[in-house]
Amino acid sequence: MFNKILIANRGEIACRVIQTAHRLGIRCVAVYSEADRHARHVAMADEAFLLGPAPSSESYLRADKIIEVAKASGAQAIHPGYGFLSENTDFAKACEANDIVFIGPPASAIASMGSKSAAKAIMQDAGVPLVPGYHGDDQSPDLLRAEAEKCGFPLLLKAVAGGGGKGMRVVEAMSEFDEALAAAQREAKNAFGNPGMLIEKYLTQPRHVEIQVFCDSQGNGVYLAERDCSVQRRHQKVLEEAPAPGLSEETRKAMGEAAVRAAQAIDYVGAGTVEFLYDVDGSFYFMEMNTRLQVEHPVTEMITGQDLVEWQLRVANGEALPLQQDQIRLRGHALEARIYAEDPDNDFLPATGTLRYLRTPDENTHVRVDTGVVEGDEVSIHYDPMIAKLVVWDDNRERAINRMVQALEEYRISGVKTNIRFLHALADSAPFREEDLDTGFIGKHEDLLF
Numbered sequence: 434m435f436n437k438i439l440i441a442n443r444g445e446i447a448c449r450v451i452q453t454a455h456r457l458g459i460r461c462v463a464v465y466s467e468a469d470r471h472a473r474h475v476a477m478a479d480e481a482f483l484l485g486p487a488p489s490s491e492s493y494l495r496a497d498k499i500i501e502v503a504k505a506s507g508a509q510a511i512h513p514g515y516g517f518l519s520e521n522t523d524f525a526k527a528c529e530a531n532d533i534v535f536i537g538p539p540a541s542a543i544a545s546m547g548s549k550s551a552a553k554a555i556m557q558d559a560g561v562p563l564v565p566g567y568h569g570d571d572q573s574p575d576l577l578r579a580e581a582e583k584c585g586f587p588l589l590l591k592a593v594a595g596g597g598g599k600g601m602r603v604v605e606a607m608s609e610f611d612e613a614l615a616a617a618q619r620e621a622k623n624a625f626g627n628p629g630m631l632i633e634k635y636l637t638q639p640r641h642v643e644i645q646v647f648c649d650s651q652g653n654g655v656y657l658a659e660r661d662c663s664v665q666r667r668h669q670k671v672l673e674e675a676p677a678p679g680l681s682e683e684t685r686k687a688m689g690e691a692a693v694r695a696a697q698a699i700d701y702v703g704a705g706t707v708e709f710l711y712d713v714d715g716s717f718y719f720m721e722m723n724t725r726l727q728v729e730h731p732v733t734e735m736i737t738g739q740d741l742v743e744w745q746l747r748v749a750n751g752e753a754l755p756l757q758q759d760q761i762r763l764r765g766h767a768l769e770a771r772i773y774a775e776d777p778d779n780d781f782l783p784a785t786g787t788l789r790y791l792r793t794p795d796e797n798t799h800v801r802v803d804t805g806v807v808e809g810d811e812v813s814i815h816y817d818p819m820i821a822k823l824v825v826w827d828d829n830r831e832r833a834i835n836r837m838v839q840a841l842e843e844y845r846i847s848g849v850k851t852n853i854r855f856l857h858a859l860a861d862s863a864p865f866r867e868e869d870l871d872t873g874f875i876g877k878h879e880d881l882l883f
């Protein structure tokens with residue numbers, strides 16, 4: 434195993450990686466920005482190096498400096514966490530060029546999934562079901578119009594380079610198409626420097642169900658069941674759970690096998706997530722593959738009893754997967770709530786301030802808090818406003834929901850506005866308890882939640 438690794442990230446995920454690395458006897462090098470001098474991840478690490486000023490572009494995105502620090506400190510591998518450089522092919526290549534192991538998939542696999550349209554073409558060839566629509570290179574307005582006609586309405590325009598729900602437009606009828614196309618292209622060009630669009634049939638009440646896959650460098654691939662991330666706001670996940678309520682064993686197997694096929698089609702290595710839209714009739718369609726550890730990985734850890742960061746480290750070290758498919762067992766039900774610094778009275782815009790008082794629920798086998806902050810810390814405008822992930826586990830969904838509701842009641846934060854009350858209303862609502870899930874959940878039940 435590695436003696437020393439560098440964690441090219443901050444916040445809860447940096448702390449999460451350090452925790453597992455330390456348990457395995459691996460020393461950890463942290464990097465930080467001027468705003469994070471006293472951050473929890475810096476305090477937890479064995480060594481820490483300043484990268485630069487607070488803005489990410491001058492600190493956590495400085496691939497050159499991070500590689501320099503890795504070399505100077507003797508780190509053998511770099512864990513990129515999620516976000517920042519985790520899906521940056523140039524960074525993965527730079528690690529390799531400097532004889533540092535990138536704890537993630539090969540650069541070629543990241544590149545294959547970097548474009549939603551190229552990814553769909555690869556998946557089609559691998560026999561993975563796709564949302565019907567158009568994902569070609571030809572972007573002439575006439576052709577897109579003809580493809581829209583063929584696809585039917587409502588349809589969804591999506592940026593091929595998209596992420597974070599940007600560059601997406603639902604189009605209800607042909608009469609709205611030209612205007613929506615121009616707006617979506619403009620948004621995509623601004624956000625990603627690429628106006629390319631794909632067209633998808635817009636499923637009206639789908640669920641977001643994603644499969645956790647893992648592959649080693651010896652050709653083995655497994656799936657660790659699924660997560661249901663249907664509870665979203667502005668196409669962003671709010672509450673996640675595993676397993677997906679009501680998913681049959683048969684569908685789980687079909688989705689899992691399709692996801693492993695998808696990963697193997699691009700010679701994947703490491704942790705990955707294949708996202709599907711799941712329709713009420715049991716059909717499912719490939720949406721995209723994320724080539725990193727996801728924010729919501731803890732719910733999978735809770736129901737499988739596995740440590741996915743340990744799996745990542747072992748696989749990056751050239752070892753075989755710790756378990757084979759038939760050794761992966763599911764137990765109970767897990768939920769994760771993303772606790773954000775945001776203002777519920779102001780359209781959930783990110784909030785900032787000092788965490789004057791912070792009390793987290795007691796952690797035990799049922800309750801886990803993944804966080805990168807302590808009392809007194811500042812929540813700044815510079816980074817993602819997530820304060821913590823509250824994760825609970827119990828024998829069944831109902832009991833897990835009760836745990837979540839109780840843990841949210843115990844969570845106390847003052848000094849910064851948060852979404853805790855909203856999460857509580859959500860988890861405790863009748864439709865959530867009754868598994869009335871689809872991606873329109875929050876919009877449909879606004880009267881109960883606000």
Ligand code: ADP
Nearest residue numbers: 589595596597598599633634635636641668872
């Ligand atoms: P991004 O990468 O920008 O997050 P995704 O492709 O992952 O975009 O989609 C984000 C969310 O948008 C999904 O979780 C789902 O709720 C919704 N969505 C995406 N494609 C469709 C579709 N074809 N029909 C209905 N909803 C969709």
